[in-house]
Amino acid sequence: MAWCDLTIDLLCCISSHLSIVDLVRLSVVCTSWNFTLPNYALIGIQCRPSPWLLLSNDVRETSDELTFRELTIEEEEAAVSFRRRFSSIGSHIYGRRCFGSNNGWLVTLDKIDLQPRLFNPVTKAEISLPSLFTLTVNDLGEYSFFVGCNQTFSLHHKVAIGIKPNCIYFADHSSNMLLSFVDCDIGLFDLYNDRIQYILPPYSRTNWPPSIWFTPSLS
Numbered sequence: 001m002a003w004c005d006l007t008i009d010l011l012c013c014i015s016s017h018l019s020i021v022d023l024v025r026l027s028v029v030c031t032s033w034n035f036t037l038p039n040y041a042l043i044g045i046q047c048r049p050s051p052w053l054l055l056s057n058d059v060r061e062t063s064d065e066l067t068f069r070e071l072t073i074e075e076e077e078a079a080v081s082f083r084r085r086f087s088s089i090g091s092h093i094y095g096r097r098c099f100g101s102n103n104g105w106l107v108t109l110d111k112i113d114l115q116p117r118l119f120n121p122v123t124k125a126e127i128s129l130p131s132l133f134t135l136t137v138n139d140l141g142e143y144s145f146f147v148g149c150n151q152t153f154s155l156h157h158k159v160a161i162g163i164k165p166n167c168i169y170f171a172d173h174s175s176n177m178l179l180s181f182v183d184c185d186i187g188l189f190d191l192y193n194d195r196i197q198y199i200l201p202p203y204s205r206t207n208w209p210p211s212i213w214f215t216p217s218l219s
Contacts, residue, residue, distance in 0.1 A: 004030045020049045020216045021084060024122060050162025051146060051155065052084060052214045053171060053186065053199075054098065054106075064090030066121050068214060071169075071199075072162040078169075078188055080199050081162075086121045093119070098210060100151050104217020122216050139191060140166045146213040147171075153213070160215075166191045169199075171211040186211065 006014075011033070015023060027033055052068035065087045069080035096108040096117070105118040105127075118127040137145065143154045144163050148171035157165040172185040187198035 002030075004033070019082075020122060020218065023218065049216050050160045051169075052216055053080065054101075054210075054212045054214050056211055064088060064094065066093065068121075069200075070162065071160075073164060078164050078167070078197060078199055080186075089121065089124065092117075092121075092124070092126055098212060099149070101212060101214040102151070102153070104215060104219060106214065120217070123218060137168065137191065140168075142166070144169060144188075149210040149212045153215075155215075164188065164190070169213065171213060 015026065018026060050071040052070050055067050055069060065085060066089065068084040068086075070082045070084060072079055072081040074081075093108060095112070096110050098106050099109050100107040104122065105120050108117050108119055109115070110117075113131075115131060116129040118129065120126070140154070142158070142165045143156050144165060144167045145152060145154050146169045155163060157163050163169070168189045168191065170185070170187060170189065185198065186200040187196055189196050
């Protein structure tokens, strides 16, 4: 049997065990599988990735790369696991700052002409666009908040299986965009236990790109 002859049911079963990055790789195996990439939801393939954290580049990393870490739970503690690195995307990010994300798209802004764009680092699609608030929270129930340099958003822990419920995940980053290096704190505040847990130890990195939360998507 050829790969292209696999039934939709079997393809869905295989795909349900793959990460969003592996789903993209799956789509280039053959022409028939490539056709299914934009129609995963229609044929029953569900992709529910946990949020990724976009990290500032290390001094030794090139400027045409974006590095993400994926959230997970290890021994009932929040952690970051796989490192997702996307390289050779300089034409999409060179001379631009990442200011937020929504549904798999990064919001980038040109440093000179302030032209905004949407960029999906997973599919490398890009869309050109025409030229904070304070919150008091006591109980989030089954949801968790994500706050950082981008907009605040919430997720249910059963939708994103790598997160803990009733927590505020934070990515603290210096607001002074002129500094060459900044101190970053990455962690969560557990509202139920009233405690802070650091996912990554405080560290100093270059100031580009700022550490923001990103939810990968194929749309």
